[in-house]
Amino acid sequence: MNIVTAEEAVSVVSDGHRVYIHTAAAAPQRLVQALTERARSLNRLEVVHLHTEGAAPYAAPEFAGRVFTNALFIGANVRPAVAEGSADYIPVFLSEVPALFRRGILPLDVALVQVSPPDRHGFCSLGVSVDATRAAVESARVVVAQINPNMPRTHGDGIVHIDDIDYAVEVEDPLPEHAPPVLSEIERAIGRYCAELVEDGATLQMGIGAIPDAVLAALIHH
Template sequence: MQWQELYRQRVCSADEAVVDSLKPGTKVVFGHAAAAPVRFSQAMYRQRERLENITVFHMLYFGDAPHLAPEMRSHVHPTLNFLEGNSRPASRDRRVDFIPCHFHEVPELFRQGFFPLDVAVVQVSTPNEEGYCSFGVSCDYTKAAAECAPVVVAEVNKQMPFIGGENLIHISNLTHIIEVDEPIAEVLPPAISDLELRIGQNCASLIKDGDTLQLGIGGIPDAVLRALEGHKDLGIHTEMFTDGVMRMIRKGIINGKKKTLHPEKVVTSLIFGSKELYDFVNNNPVIECYPVDYINNPDVIGKNDRMVSINSCLEMDLMGQAASESIGYEQFSGSGGQVDFLRGAKRSKGGISIMAFPSTAKKGTESRIVPILKEGACVTTGRNEVDYVVTEYGVARLRGATLRQRAEALTAIAHPDFRPALEEEIRRRFE
């Protein structure tokens, strides 16, 4: 049978897909970030009285998320690995379970049965001439979920970019097809503050021409990129790809010419940003998406010579322990790929990692560099993993430093208002 006929046979409405695939006790994995299956979530809400004991796993979810609404409590049980604006209210309301896991290990949750999924719900591009759809802006764990699930529901979206790499699924592997023609969820670049510009400049001072970079999303990564506009021949091997990277490619600053792995390619696991970015990556031969267990694998990352990993945290203690995902006992986000890339950069020939963050929080009333982390805070990145630390006040290198040297170096880049208390703590501990 030709794939076109299979496609026609498997087209259904979102409501039909929900009713047909979500039997009592079903475990579901949703596609990720800007490729979240919004139509399916909306249909779950409409059909909620039919749903019984449905467990839904996902990480970032951008767009309308009615499956997380309070009235879904008795029907749907979210089990997540990362929190953001849609899911934090449900978490605070004790309607969410959380699975701690490094990002590159998430596909193994499915393969090894730690999360034995029954259904994968994904968003993909329209098929090419051979019947292959692209997972578009979200390969990460989504591809593994679709490979493991016996039932695969796909929102086939005419506006999803077609992106190569290891990022394809054939129509024959889709059991339900929901036709969609809607814009991909946009995450617009934030305005960059003067403080973030200073942090970006401090980070850029550690980066050399020809380095390969990993950056996240937000004002600090964008500020780093802006500060790198005088550099050349930079490469990208990153968990996520955003508008700032696109601008640097267009300027020729990022070209991958010096990369030792995937030369002259930008490789990533997920993409989110503006419509301009989605248009840029569509059928762009320079851009390749790969599963997160490849992109974020520390051994793979380490094959890039001069790998530079740039991440952030909410709080760091004087030993260098970083709390990046919780505020005290409250889960705020997730570990994502932070540890993946810190370890990968350490395995890279000439590689470094940078933890970059503002020196204060809560409008300057709290120091982010503290004697001890808040009670209940989880340590995302242990002290043994941390290399460079950057604030707007400078750069501290912790790798190879003693406990006292670490404490003194971190105090030197803390906000001046909080240095006396940190200095007193150093005297108490070490004198």
């Protein structure tokens, strides 16, 4: 593992590369910004990711025709680009995404991830988002990690050894957060109606958005 600057780390990205970005609140914002600046001198760069929190400047109109964003889940930061046709969306089940990387259906040149500092055995944690990122790390030709002490260590096999990280950038930044939406009266009413259908002891699978938030709010005194 080589400790470098963010700019030095993304210098491994070249024309025609497919770059994976870590998911949700684990999106490595320092590397994302450096990649965006790097993209100004590149062509046919493809960025692939699931939902990511924080900024996605590579999806801005100025990069249309230079950077192609391939979203496996549409978040607010890339939705305008998808709507305008400068980015694409692949409808796929989350459970199927790791196989896209491991089987070479979407071969990855570079994976940009954010991890916790290594423990005494040299293992870093993928923290708050393991999902398909473990497969991306195993499959990418080059792994670039943003090492952040604010990334919590989580249990399970979502770990990466420093020997499997090619370049590392040390930062101490807050993780990007998902801001809760301001609920309208209609959304609150829908939430109350849905909450009435939930029985004691029920197991819920919640999505992202105003309605799931409204349902959860209505369940506080259920």
